[in-house]
Amino acid sequence: MVDELKTAIKAGEIMLRNGSETFRVQSVIEMFLKDGNIEYKDIIVIGTAIIVTLQPYEGPPLTMSRSIDRRKNNLRKLSLVTRVGEDYGEGRIPIEEAGRRLEAIDHQFVYKPWVKVLATCLSTAFFTIGYGSELGAALAIFLIT
Secondary structure, three states: OHHHHHHHHHHHHHHHHOOOOHHHHHHHHHHHOOOOOEEEEEEEEEOOEEEEEEEEOOOOOEEEEEEOOOOOOOHHHHHHHHHHHHHHHOOOOOHHHHHHHHHHHHOOOOOOHHHHHHHHHHHHHHHHHHOOOOHHHHHHHHHHO
16 A cells, blocks of 8 residues: 555656646546555645545555645646556556656656757747847847847
């Protein structure tokens, strides 16, 4: 049950850091916590934190929390994490494989830093042209950005 909880928290953390809605994070966490040995579970997701408490039929309750300090938008990661949750929830992969996939998703880079810089420079230059400036001004903006 501890492995499932750790994996569920990791999935929720990835989703919340990448712009997911809180209800969707809660839904994915529940996919990982479908263990029949759980009497009840409390899942609280807010924009900056995840708190999950499980009460097994036997033994003390188990609580884990994670605070989220940075956020961005990456819909691809949200889709991949949801797919891992569905695969685990439907019994297609074991919890260990789900954990490995989540770690891989968490460490993925969508764009290399130089691509982001180039895209930013090009977009500002083209916006400058779009707003009626001369080509020289666009070149200057490209270099300044």
